[in-house]
Structures are given as C-alpha cells and as structure tokens.
Amino acid sequence: MVMFTLRRFLQLIPVFFGATLLVYFLVFATPGDPIAALSGGKPMAPAVEAALRAQYNLDQPFWVQYGLYLKNLVTLNLGQTFSGQEVSAVIARAYPVTARLAIMALAFEAIFGVFFGVIAGLRKGKLFDSTVLVASLIVIAVPTFVLGFVLQLVVGVQLGWARPTVSGAAPWNELILPALVLGLVSLAYVIRLTRASISENMNADYVRTATAKGLSRRRVVVVHILRNSLIPVVTFLGADLGALMGGAIVTEGIFNVPGVGNLLYQAILKGESATVVAVVSLLVIVFVVANLVVDLLYAWLDPRIRYV
C-alpha cells in the first residue's frame, strides 16, 4: 500500500513536466502578439515595446523561453503576469475560491446523487424511478450556461433569494447557487450510475445470503448493496473533481466568481504563458491526486482489492 502510493507520487514528476511542456507550447503556438494587445491598438514607443518583450522573454525562441521558465520553476518562481503581479500570488487568491466551489458542487452531487440513485434503484420501474430518469435526462441535455443564466435570473433577480453574482470574498453561502449549477449535470450522471449499479447488485448472491441471514432490509441496503455499488460512482466523482475545478469557466463567468476558471480564461486571451502553465499544471496535479485517492478508496470499499 505504501509502496503503491509512493510509486504513484513518483509518476507525478514526469506527468508534471510533460504537462508544463505541452501547455507552454500550446500557449506559444496560439496566434497573436501579446505585447501588441497590451498596447490596445494605440501606438507604443519602440524602445518600450522592445523592453517589454525582453522582460517576458518573448523575444527568445521557444526552447529558450521554456528553459528559462523551468529554471525559475525550480526556485519556485512561477513568473509574473503582464500586470506585474507574481503568478504565485494570483493563484493563491484564485485557487481557494474554486476549491470551495468545486467541493460544494462535489458534495452536492455526491449526497443527492447517491440518495436519489439508491431510491430509484430500489424502486426500479416505479413512478419515482421514472421521474428521476426523465428529470436527469433533461438536466444532461440542457447546457450549463442555460441552466446558469435561468437560475441566476429566476432565483437571483426575480425572486431575490440569493445574490445573482458572488461578492468579493466569495463566502460559502453565496457559492451555493453557482455550486448547484456546476454540480447539476454531474448530479444527473451520479444518479444514473448509482441507480444502475444498485439495481444490478440487488440480485447478487451475497444480497440473498444477507437477507437469508435475517438482516434488516436497512442493513442489507446500506452496508451490503450500497457499499459494493459505490465503486463506479467513486471513480466518476474522483475524475469529476478535476473536471469541476478546471471546467468551472462557464459557471464562474456567469456568477462572476473570482476563481481559477476566470483567471485561466483571461490569461489565455492575453497569451500570458506563465499564468496558463501554472494554473493548468496545478489542475493536472489535482487530477492525478484525486485519482490516487479514488484508487485507494477502492480497497476500502471492496476488501477483495489489494495493492502491492
């Protein structure tokens, strides 16, 4: 188990460097001139332009730029944004906000998803099951930005139950609405996964044995069926955490959440390599770690699984 974990952490190193190289190259390869955009179509004194290019190494070929970036990275210097702020400071501000948002969305989809999924699975073919199936189908079919704008308008503007946009500090209570929107599509998937898994395991031998032993239905469902049915759900949730953190661009835009998605979007438009690479590399790490946690959870959920 320890060896397994250690090995997985070692795998992080090549993944990290591969990600930075790839992302750095992609930003480098996007057409356009960041310095020209900085001047906004107004003239810029040639000396100023040359000095700015040199400051961000934009006058160097790709490998030199990337090499200089790596060199700084080793000393934990993530570089500077075009506005002269430390990228590390920018990220330190944005990550906690998005982490809060993603965790709330994840909790929301895990709790409600499993709950509705279990009930639907146990009452397969009944009215509740059909309703949940149709409802989740609708949610999956409607794009996130539609859900976001509609909820913002109805709940935020017309009913006035919540602020339509998040205020500066992005406190937990104001993130409820965006987290709901962010988690809704995944919620539908979790419901469907749980339902399918539960209804499949209902007929398993060990369930019949448990029932025959005279265990209460509650114990059979919660301890025997549910625990064994959670493996695909946990796999999905683990992968989803990374997706939620990186994929919050649309939701953060709608609700004006000052998080990673917004940061990344703006940085890509500006061609700010230092920011894009740092944000994406961190997302890659989140992805990898989340998947590691999922793998470790397998053993806890199903004792038949062992790691060596």
Next chain:
Amino acid sequence: MRFSRTSKALGVAAVVAMALTACSGGTGGNNATTGDTTKVITANNTEPQNGLLPANTNEVGGGKVMDLIFTGLVSYDAKGKIVNELADSIETKDSQNYTIKIKSGETFSDGTPVTAKNFVDAWNFGAAAVNKQLNSYFFESIKGYDAVSAEGSTLTTMEGLKVVDDNTFTVELAQPESDFQLRLGYTAFYPLPESAYKDPAAFGQNPVGNGPYKLAADGWKHDVSIALVPNDKYNGPRKAKNGGVTFTIFSSPDAAYTSVQSDTLDVLDQVPPSGLQNFKTDFKDRFVNQPYAGNATMTIPSYLPEFQGEAGMMRRQAISMAIDRQQIIDKIFYGNKKIAKDFTSPVLDGYSDSIPGNDVLTFNAAKAKDLWTKANAISPWPADKVFTITSNIDGAGNKEYITAMANQIATNLGIKAELNPVSSFKEMRALVNKKALTGASRAGWQADYPSLYNFLGPLYGTGAGSNDGNYSSAAFDSKLSEGLAATSVEAGNKLFNQSQEILLKDLPVVPLWYQAVQGVWSNNVNTVEFGWNGVPLYYDITAK
C-alpha cells in the same frame, strides 16, 4: 484611452437621439440636495491591466480608477470642456511655448505639497524609455522626447520641461500644437509625489494621488474589488458627493447587468449586447443612452494592391456607399447608434455634420455599383477575389454586424465579401501591426481627450502611431500642421474639419457610426450623469 477587446468602442455600444439624453441624463447637479452623501457607491470595472501609474495606464479598467485618485492641471466636465484643476493659468502666445502656473497650497493625500517639480518629474518619468511606460508616446510633442525615448537611451529628462519656481514651469514643444492644453487632463499628464520613484512598481500597487478619492487601506483586492474613499485634502471642482466608490471587478458585463437588476451593484457603465433590446424596459427611468467620444470604422489598408490609385479610391467610395448603416443599426443594435457623418464624434467641440463630401457616407447602392464598374474599367477586380473584413470575434457583437456588412457589400457590388474571423484581440493586433492584412479590418477610436485632432492626427497622419492602414497624404498632413499651428483651439478646429474633406475623398477608413454609452443604475442611487467619454461621473453620484 485605448480600446480593448471588451471596451465600448468595439461594437458593443450605440448612439441614440439627443432628445433621449436630455430627459434621462443631465440632472446630476441636483443630487447633492436630496441624496445621502455618506454611503458608498458600488460600480463595475475590469481589473486594471497594470500598476496604477499615470503613464502606464492605457485602458479603461485602470483609467477609471486613476481619474478618481489623481487630478491633473485640468479636468473635463460632462461636456468635455476643460476646467482648471491644479492649473492657475496656462499661457502661450505661439502654441509652442507654454507657461504653466499651478495653484499653491494643494497637496497629495499624504500631505506633501503638489509643486511644479512633481509635474515635470512625472512627465519625464513617463517619457523615458528606461521606465517602460505604455503611454510614453503621449509626451512626443515635448522637445527632447526623441532623445529620452530612443532605444537604449538612459536619459531621463526632456529639455523642453523647465521648473521656474515651486508653482511655475514651462513647456517647450517640438512644434506648435494648438490642442496641447486639451490633452493635459489625460491620465498620462498627472503629477506624481516624490515617494513614487523609489519603487514605482510598489507605488503602482498602492498609489498616493491628489484626486477626489484615495485608495482605501488595502483597497485593491486583485481581480475582486478596488475600494476608494474620499480624499479630504482635495479642493477641486470634482469634490466627492458620496462616502466612497467601490469598484467590483466583473469578467463579463452580463453578470454585472444582472447585479444592477437585483440592486447588488449600483452603477453599470455599459449594458452588454444581450441587454440592448430590453434595458429601457428593465430599468425604466434608471438608464442613459447618450453619445460619447468614440466611433466605429472599417480600415481598408492602402498597401492592398486592389486599392491603389484612382481605382482604389473609387473602390473605397463604392464600398462606403454600399453599406446601409441605418439598417444594421436598426436590426443588430436595436437603433442604439447613430450613423457617422465624419471621422470624429458629435460630442466634441468643433464637430460638424455637414462637411462637404460627406455624402459618400450615405447609402447609395446605384452610385456604389456605378463607381465599382468605373474602377474595374481602370484595373479589373481579380476574378474570384473575396473582399474580407478581419475582426476578432471574442468581443461580443462584432461578428453579427460585420457579417451583415459583408453581405450588403456583396449584394450591392456584386462581388464576394465575407468576415475573416480571428479568435482573439492579440491575434488581430498582430496582423494589423505587421501590416499583414489581405483585406479590410474592423477598427474604431475612443478619444483620449476631447479634441478633433485626437481623432485625426494619431490615425491618419503619415507615419502616425495608430495609422494602421499606412495612409499618407501630403495635402492632409499640411492641413493638420496648419491646424496645430493655429493660435486658438477654435481656429484649429476649423482647419481640422477642412482636413476631413480630404479624408472623405480618400477614405483611409470607412466611418460607420458614432458610439453611445448605455448605462444603468440601481434603485439605491439617484440619477447618474455620464461624461463626454462615456464614463459615469462617479464623484457626483449620491445614494438614496
């Protein structure tokens, strides 16, 4: 102020009849008598792209803050007229040598006095290449700019600036420029306290100014908000009538719009394209819709082979007359713009809507077709050549109107025409700067300071910094110089309008329409007045 991907100049906004303006705006002066002057006003903004230094702030996000925490020799009132702030007098006999006297007893918010030296030092700092300030070209008229701005130059002072005493300094320009004093209210010309130069980068994060407001302690929370509180040491005409202004950073104008709708944001200075159709009903008596100093144009670069000489001129005229501007305004901008009659803006002093030759800006399909045929007789339009209009399409609203325009050109001239979409503003600027366009491109101008010259010189003068289409006309250049050498602003304006007659023949760009600002405010504040540049007069807003 520059226009950026998201700024108003770019296809977002629109103009409406002056009559509307009269009933919705223009009542700001009465606020103080009825409003609560202690409450903090919240307003939308974008994250400033650079540290808050006068000569390094060239976009709207930083400009809105700078104009509140600093004040220069003059400021602009709602109509764009200059009002003395720190200047006691600005005198010149020849439009080239200026003697500037500043008021005594004025201080920065930290208590240090504002002296002539603070101006001279700040301008020198802004101009010198070693300091890498984006606005450095603003000082190019001052004698000695060439030396300090040269690549590799380590000079830090311009010979045209001289401190006479604590309250007086003189400016010598490289050549006469009649509108020089109109510029002095622009961000680049603000003074800096002595403390700024020790560590300009740190100062830019926590600036000390002399304007109606100052940055609150720890007031700039990056990407989130910027809090300003009134500066009680300020004695100028823009005294704060509220308890402070807090800017909330919005990455999308749509989010800001819903915030004002729900009264969680007080002022929005630009209704997003999605709100153009409904803002008048959403906000009833809480909106303005008035022209500001900006326009939208289409550049047809003079380096395109098909647009050379006599035939090229006729083609440009034909294209201009093939565009039914009013139809696009009505269908795509819901009537919220006003068709262009010249190359400047109707809010400016000296503007004329009847410059001879401006009928070339009126839709006339028959004449357009006729001119196009005549041009083909001189040099034929290449078979299968597509007339393209390049534009970034990440800025909302660009794609729709340019596609419509291309369709009109195609239909009315019987050629192929289409939008050439590029993904981002930086890609667009790279193409424009490298002179690598193969067709027309979307353009526009948002005034830095309220002057006709600002819409002409930097854009169409031979070799000028923003002359994207490489336009060059000796006749136009000499008219411009004549206008600059005029001894009064009025006499200069007359000559500038004459220079536009030349532009109307050559059409280096095709003027499309004048921009307008659509601003809305919440139920928590009284009527908000908007300035000549489309920016709300934040200091004048009172809470209910």
